[in-house]
Amino acid sequence: MTALRDRARQVMPGGNTRSTLFVSPHPPYAVKGVGCRVVDAQGHEVIDCNNNYTALLHGHAHPELVSVAQAAVAEGSAFGLPTESEVAFAELLRDRTGLPSWRFCNSGTEAVMMAVRGARAYTGRDLIVRFSGSYHGTYDAVVDVSAPGVPGDVKDSVLTLPQGDEPAFREAMRLHGSTVAAVLIDLMPNRAGLRPAAQPFVDLVRAETTKHGALLVIDEVITLRLGLGGLQRQYGVVPDMTTVGKIIGGGFPAGGVGGRREVLDAFSPLGQGTVSWGGTFSANPVTMRTGAAALRMFNQAALDALNARGDGLRTRLQERGVKVSGSGSLVRLLLADAEPAWWRLYERGVLVGTNGLMALSTAMDDADVDAVHDAVLDALEMSA
Template sequence: MSTNTQTNRVTSSAATVDPHLRRGPRGFPLLPGGYGRSTYYTGAPSPYAVRGQGCRVWDDRGRELIDANNNFTSLIHGNAHPEITEAATKALSSGASWGIPNLYEWELADLLLSRLPDLDQVRFANSGTEAVMSAIRIARGSTGRERVIVTKGGYHGTSEVALAAGGAANTRGVPRGVTDDVTRVPLNDTEFLRQAIESAPDAYAAIILDLLPNRAGLLRISEDFVTTARELATRYGIVLIIDEVISLRLGPHGLSGEYGVSPDLLTTGKTIGGGFAVGAVAGLGELMSEVDPTRPGSLPHGGTFSGNPVSMAAGAAALRIYSESEVKRLNSLGDAARESVQARVADVGWEVRGQGSLLRAVPAGTEKVDAETQHRLWWESYDRGLLGSPANLLSLSTPMDKTVADEIADRLADAVLAVAAGERN
């Protein structure tokens, strides 16, 4: 199945030249490699987005695509949602950002904490990376310890500590002293986790968990592993950080709520920004007091654009729209799409992982998918009018209905079959 809609082709003179080829005065591409983010890379010069509306995006090659990338899962309501656009525009018309607090912060904090009833306070940042950095510092400040436990293959942003989760392939340029303070535990290896902590229980400040880690192949963390982490953290005074930058969308109280496990600190972003830059740490009051500026000796926390009114207003609108019924509806669509694709690709040695509104097709049994396979699947999907992330993580958005979800499943299954057929040749 292939769509070749040639609508909305860009005709400006600037767009007729491949942007990857545009050079600065000294001959270098204007952006390193031609990309503003390394995570855009799909193995070949990428199309450029020129417009988005609802669950569709149009690129500079004239193609209309179903947007299941949604800016790496952050556009839970798709492109240009009218209520979010109105909220952001209204806030922007009064001033993009100020050097004193704004009331929008309180509104978003109230909405977020209503979904996290076991946590007490929120501090906003500009990204999930910043949120995780802040959570680690809070954990270290409160415990007086330095070491951190992560799961192998997890992704918690691009700070030096977070990059250590990816192993040697991700830590070039990271000081040895940083990686020495990070213990990498195999995913779902409960005994390894227990031994690591009990061998040095007074050394660890934090355990950081992503309950559905995409970098580890979108393999779900087992309930036994999570409950053991909670038990050990409580016993030894370690701060349990659950990273829900992506997974907050999967339940009315986040994915941790679906597990029935309460973190000490929870990091999030993406969904809570309405498409604008945002991150947040939510936590227990005694831990969050570490960044209370009225408290002597508190940890400094800043960020010129942290808690800016535009992100806060757009995020508040996004959370209000994303009701419990919408969470359930979107998860149901995702579960059905995943089952549909699985039925078609199992015989060629592929499987579809994920939960609710997140899905990813991978070769069966694979934890880390090689870059060549990822790139091939991305282009096969793109050729069929389906836009996913370069790692082929697909996320649904609320403008989608069953018809669109069925189209996604159909196009993804066709793309997987084409890649599998190429592998056999």
């Protein structure tokens, strides 16, 4: 591993290309994944509870998805023409979410970027309201406005509020509502602790955005795995736009924006003054076909079973005194000292996110989940 790490450091800053997955001194290199298991370059095998930061619903190399992807590649992996696969994929997402109109890109970051731009174009306003602690990718408008490299004037068009603070939100909308293009919310923000938003707060955000002619954008890049139509359906709230990514690609790069037809028409090439949305690999048939297959396999029965596994694991860990949050298949270990805990878990055969986030997959059985449970207790020094 050190040889590979040293090579990496010669050609990549810090030997790294994804800040999110860095652990010191360097993360192990994955060599192969099958089902819920990953083998690294040392031959060490782990149960994958990371699932590429929640993106993999069915673990690695699921035979059905491999054959769909192979067939798609064999027939041409990308064209300078649209394909039927993107139409079928938009129909599938429409049927699951109830949102009528869709566009595709290659990541959640791009989806959020285009939703923000679309909202600004549609409303003719600039201000974006979002909530502190929530991660929405790396676009300027949704990262810390004081982060290095973010232009100084971004702060003039973004207002960051504490999530769940009704008086602060009401006051902000009273003062600025008429200039707000969109309010961007994640209903269970991972980086803010993976705790579900309070229903009254979500209802308030919907009511206030409607009242002030601002759009509501719900970021379901992670939470789409919790319900067939995402968390928004469980809350009974209909956004003007929603952003998705991760699971929709079936293991390939993907992102999408769905929403009200008249709002998404901001991107229509048939209209006047439309927002340009390019993307050389957007809606490529490998992603569209494999993603659709992965989502179809994730039917109501599969979803319920996976969420029940996650709920069971969370409850058992809580009963043993482990601090955990989340819902359904998303379980976050609330670690005081995340990096050492990450390594202890890895050594005990469990791969989690560097902030303690776990996302279960349909490739796991009860014995796998039991092994994860025992490893967590052991790694956190509570006997199983």
